[in-house]
Amino acid sequence: MWEQIREDVRCVFDRDPAARNVFEVLTTYPGVHAIIWHRINHWLWQHNLKWLARWLSTFARWITGIEIHPGAHIGRRFFIDHGMGVVIGETAEIGDDVTLYHGVTLGGTSWQPGKRHPTLGDGVVVGAGAKILGPIEVGENARIGANAVVVRPVPAGETVVGVPGHLVKRAKAEQAQKRKRAEQLGFDAYGITPDLPDPVENAIYSLLEHIHAQDRKLEELTEVVRQLGGDVGPVQLPELDDAELDKKSDETRRNSE
Ligand SMILES: CC(C)(COP(=O)(O)OP(=O)(O)OC[C@H]1O[C@@H](n2cnc3c(N)ncnc32)[C@H](O)[C@@H]1OP(=O)(O)O)[C@@H](O)C(=O)NCCC(=O)NCCS
Known part of the structure; x- marks a missing residue:
């Protein structure tokens, strides 16, 4: 336990540029006080001294503003920056090298006993005021x-923002895919500005998506008509497969350089 506490103190220097020395960290960081109390309380909890563990965790909450249930499993090198308003529920499980900021809740959504709080993988960072609710898993x-x-x-490895939370990178990847598709059909929004949301750009992307979906549907219908013996004309629609899109966008980029 003492080695764990030593790591909890040392890791502050990697995650807060304002930390100057061990004395300062030990005397002015409520997040550090909270995890030291929790290491002790969790030990008491596991050794069936449950009331004492809960009373000491309540005491720790009075002085730090951070509420950690003594039953919560917390990995090594855990850091809560600022701390005020953090709540960590009884069945929460936290991996190694996790960082939480003030106002974070790892809470439950049901009153049923059993696992009802989140599990956070190694290296997770939870921003100020975020709420993670229910027995869900947040990956490494x-x-x-x-x-x-x-x-x-x-x-x-993903980033989630907003209410309700949505993935940031996936949204970006989808946008990139739409741009590629639009480039192949001759539409170039880069002339406007790539980073500003433009309503006309968005409308055209939506239309292109719609056309792409219609093409697919038409192909499926044509195939069915053919199978039923119908005579469908030889007109071939241009393919819109992803590998081809990649190739064409590279060509376009090279030509414009
Ligand atoms: C989410 C976060 C980790 C940044 O992740 P990132 O992958 O670098 O994301 P980006 O900065 O590239 O932003 C990606 C998109 O998410 C949006 N975004 C970023 N943080 C957001 C937040 N907290 N809430 C809502 N949207 C957010 C950005 O505006 C951007 O939107 P866009 O794609 O429409 O332009 C960071 O913004 C964050 O919230 N960190 C918490 C830090 C904190 O709590 N500090 C407290 C110190 S006291």
């Missing part, structure tokens, strides 16, 4: 944006 190295409300599992 995922990042939860400030004030997000997360009620669904988060894959490893």
Whole structure:
């Protein structure tokens, strides 16, 4: 336990540039006080001194503003920055090298006994004010944006923001795919500005998506008509497969350089 506490103190220097020395960290960081109390309380909880563990965790809450149920499993090198308003429920499980900011709740959504709080993988960072609710899993190295409300599992390495929480990178990848499709059909929104949301750009992307879906439907219908013996004309629609899109966008980029 003492080695764990030593690691909890040392890890502050990697995650808070404002930390200057061990004395300062030990005397001015409520997040550090809270995890030291929790290491002791969790030990008491596991050795069946449950009331004492709960009373000491309540005492720790009075002085730190951080509420950690003594039953919560917390991995090594855990850091809560600022801390005020953090709540960690009884069945929460937290991996190694996890960072929480103030106002984070790892809470439950049901009054049923049993696992009802989240599980956070190694290296997860949870932004200020975020709520992660229910027995869901947040994969390794995922990042939860400030004030997000997360009620669904988060894959490893992803970033989630907003209410309800949604994946950031996936949204970006979808946007990139739409751009590629549009480029192939001759529409170039880069002339406007790539980063500003433009209503006309969005409308055209939606139309292109719609046309793409219609093409697919038409192909399926044509195939069925053919199978039923119908005579369908030889007109071939241009293919829109992803590999071809990649090739064409590379060509377009090379030509414009
Ligand atoms: C989410 C976070 C980790 C950044 O992740 P990232 O992958 O670097 O994301 P980006 O900064 O590229 O932003 C991606 C998109 O998410 C949006 N976004 C970022 N953080 C957000 C948040 N907390 N809530 C809502 N949207 C957010 C951005 O505006 C951007 O939107 P866009 O694609 O429409 O332009 C960061 O913004 C965050 O919230 N960190 C918490 C830090 C914190 O709590 N600090 C407290 C210190 S006291």
